[in-house]
Amino acid sequence: MQSLNYRIDEQQARVLASIDGKEITLPALWLRERCxxxxxxxxxxxxxxxDPHQLDTDLALTRVEKKSAMRANLTFSDGYSGEYDLSEFNADFDHLDGAPAPRPWKSDIDKSVFHVDYHSLHTDKGLIAGIEKFLTYGVIIVDNVPQNLEATIEVAEIFGHVRETNFGKSFEVYSRPNSSDLAYRSVPLGPHTDNPYRDPMPGIQLLHCLQNQAGEGLSTLVDSLSVLEQLKKEQPEGYKMLSEVPVRFRHFDSEVDLVERRTIIESDATGKVTGIAYSPRLDNLPLLNDEDLITFHNARKRLGQLLSAPEYEWKFCLQPGQLQMFHNTRVLHGRTGFDPNKGLRHLHGAYIDYDAPKGRYKLLKQKMRGQ
Structure with missing residues (x-):
């Protein structure tokens, strides 16, 4: 977190914040709203x-009385006077909102950092550690999960609330001829984001391996944050277009027809890149002039090449009793092809939203500090 300090100036009736050495005066209206x-x-x-929306815009601080290094009594031109604990403002300057900073990774990372034990997640200390790993790397591998359908939902509900979709509260991934989604076939699947045609997209996906007798169908994971760093260096104009020009994603079956338009490179409200919406099976090129279309397509093409490059993509065999949980738009997943005649490959999956683990992490940290 950045360096943050406060200064109470009684003489000039000001409260100031120093952020990484740069001092700013906190506006009276900003302070009044935070009584x-x-x-x-x-x-x-x-x-x-x-209702703070009705406060006058010409508010001014008329008096500042210092109580201690972090406490002051503030009086305003509208007649309000109250005591303030300045440490309550800290959250306003924490753009990670109490979460650990994301750490981009490549395929050569020590994979042990991803692993957590199923039993440890049933303790506050173990759950904090598991969520911290997840928020840092965008993925965890949970070991020793009971090999049944109920265990998938149990793990999902440890971290958040199951998000039901047209695929159900959960879904089983195994080879089914003529299925409505290629995930249920034995064909290889390149790195992709699930459900980019949905608003909002599922934030987190869990895939629990129940059986893998085929010995094939390797799981793949790739951190889009690392890939995007490289793409921006190579093709800055194309990167900008992927960040600004929306594309159309669609999924349909006998029960639903879902369409959503969104940019391939996803950012949060502060402009920080969070991941990508990427699925070559489901998107369509936007209609642009010839020059822009070529720029856009070249960037999209290079993005796909980087996502599948050995430097970035991790291939591994998810073993029975292991569950991979990943941030759907940050860490893209895929699968190599397999022969269903060699044995059953059976995964059980579910979705949860991204905000739940972040919220539980903050609450657990507060609880541990209180103890």
Missing amino acids: QDTENVDKTTKHRLF
Whole structure:
């Protein structure tokens, strides 16, 4: 986290924040909205009991009284006066919102950093460690998971709430001729994002190996954050287009026809890149002039090459009793082809949303600090 300090200036009636050595004056309106007394903020929920949208824009600080290094009484031109704990502002400057910083990785990473034990997830300490690994690398491999369908849902609910889709609350992945999705065939699947045609896309996917008698059908994972760093160096203009020009994704079957338009490179509200929406089986080139279309296509083509390059893509055999859980838009997954006649390859999957593990991580950290 960045360096953060506060300064209370009684003489000029100011409160200042120093962020990585750069000092700024906190605006009166910004401070007034963040009043902390129980008459204006519910003690339990921390919800406001007033409407800050109706505050006057010409608010000013009329008096600042320092109580301690981190506490001050602030008086405003609208007549409000209240005591403030300046440490309550820390969260406003934490753009990771209490989560560990993502750490991009390539295929040569020590894979032991991904592994967690199923039994450890049933303790607060073990769950914090598991979520921290997941938020850092975008993937974990859970070992020693009971080989039944119920265990998949159990692990999903340790981290969050199961997201039901048209595929059901969960789904079983094994070879089915004439199925409505190629995931249920034995053909190879390149690195891809699941459900880019859905709004919102599932944030997290879990795939639990129940059987793998075929000895084939290797799982593949690749961190798009590392790939995007390279793509931006090689093709900055194309990278920009993939970040700004939406494409159309579609899935249909006998029960539903889903269409969504979104950019291939995904960013959060702060502009930080979070991953990609990528599925060559489901997208369509946008209609652009010839020059822009070539730029866009070349960037998309190079993105696909990098996602499958040995430097970035990790291939491994997911063993029975192992469950891979990955951030759907950050860590893309795939599979090599296999011969279903050699034996059953049976995975059980589910989706959860990305916000739940982040929220549980913060709450558990607070709980541990309190203890």
